[in-house]
Amino acid sequence: MGTTQLETVPEPKYWHLKTVLSQALDSDFSVGEVLPNERDLAARFGVARATLRQALEQLELEGRLQRRRGVGTTVAPPRVDVSTAQYAWPGTSGDTWQPVDCTSAVAPVAVGRMLGTDPRDELHTVRRIRTTHGQPVAAELLYVPAASVPQLPAAEAPSGPARARIVLRELQRLGLEGQDRAVELGSARADDARELDRLPGAPVLVVTTRYFAAGRTAAVSVATYRADTCRLTFGDSGDLEITHPAPA
Template sequence: MTVEAVRGGVPEHGRVPKYYVVKSQLLNLLAELGEGALLPAERDLAAAYGVARSTLRQAISELTMEGRLRAHRGRGTFVAAPKLVQPLALRSYTEALREMGRRPSRRVVTVETVPAGPLGADLGIAATDQVLHLERVLLADDEPLGLESTYLPVARFPGVMDGYDGTGSLYQHMIDRYALTYAAAVERIETVLASPREAMLLDTNPAQPMLLMQRTSSDADGHPIERVRSLYRGDRIGFETHLHP
């Protein structure tokens, strides 16, 4: 099997799938319509582009998966707002979103104490030691963006939920309560599909690609602070980092 070079989405042999041509035309249309505009009816677009409605739907489906369109049942399909772009850094979700002009909030789903199990190795504790599991939906302007599970060693951080309702910044709460310094982190990012439960909590399609981020943060002495699993909607948020030699 040979690997063909692709430039601008067009293979070297020049044969472009019809839906991809329609997708390119739709992108131009979205730029003209602007954010929040209602997409014209399928039958009108199919007639304008001279394609079958099934071809048009494939193009619209890809643009929806990419977060360029948003479908609302009973209302139609609309031009989506640009994705949020959050920096990869040791900082609060709250702080990052506020700098982007968005209103951050969180909805608590689960607060429980469980054995560390396999996570104990990352947290420097035994598998039988207890960890606090705090699961929250991350929101921006009340729109679900991510589902975050944080695991904290109970022995190291006793009473961590005292005076804290889980809706504010855990990062800032930990700094204020325990005088912590978040000095380093190891983070892994990959693409996954959400489980039915996760998709329901994030108000998204289970077939929608998600960004899974798993982070272990450490203090200035190199001791693990927390293990965090964050699942983000790939159609609504992206991440960036600055690299230096």
């Protein structure tokens, strides 16, 4: 990184410094590389540490930097696309998610309503993770009723990734008739934060997808993306629905 004269720049010092740092991240650093400490960076750019800290915080908000516990401030990987145009069963060719586990559990009330299942029914719950450059960027829970995978009881598989893959394979036997997807901004719950290496309450994007087959909702996916690592993209159909809560 080089130095720059900030005193003659009319915009706020930290904002101009953010621009300079952003350019340096593209040219001088690689993904995952740890930045020098704040004292060294502040001396190199001739700014107060408070100014530097403001610039770093802004870059973190924009997803250019990540603060990793026990590591320091690192260069973030490129943003992950959250596309509204994807049309395929989970686990099909090209899917970048990795299965982690599969358990039987009662679905959350909202998911049970979408599936039309009895609130007491246990569903196959597939847990998957999505990573980029070795870092977790999204976690997913896929809820699959027993009626959607009727041949599963005959399949012998332990719990864990092996059973998750079998559930996904059996689900793909159904003809996918359609799907819809909703995206909303949320806050990371304790479980999400632990899986995504974030603090509880950190901003996340929650993507809920319903998969339709045989005239009903065959599965529901709830995927939680780190808001600082993802980018929402739109398909040609423009099939993203934006809703607003009703006034109280």
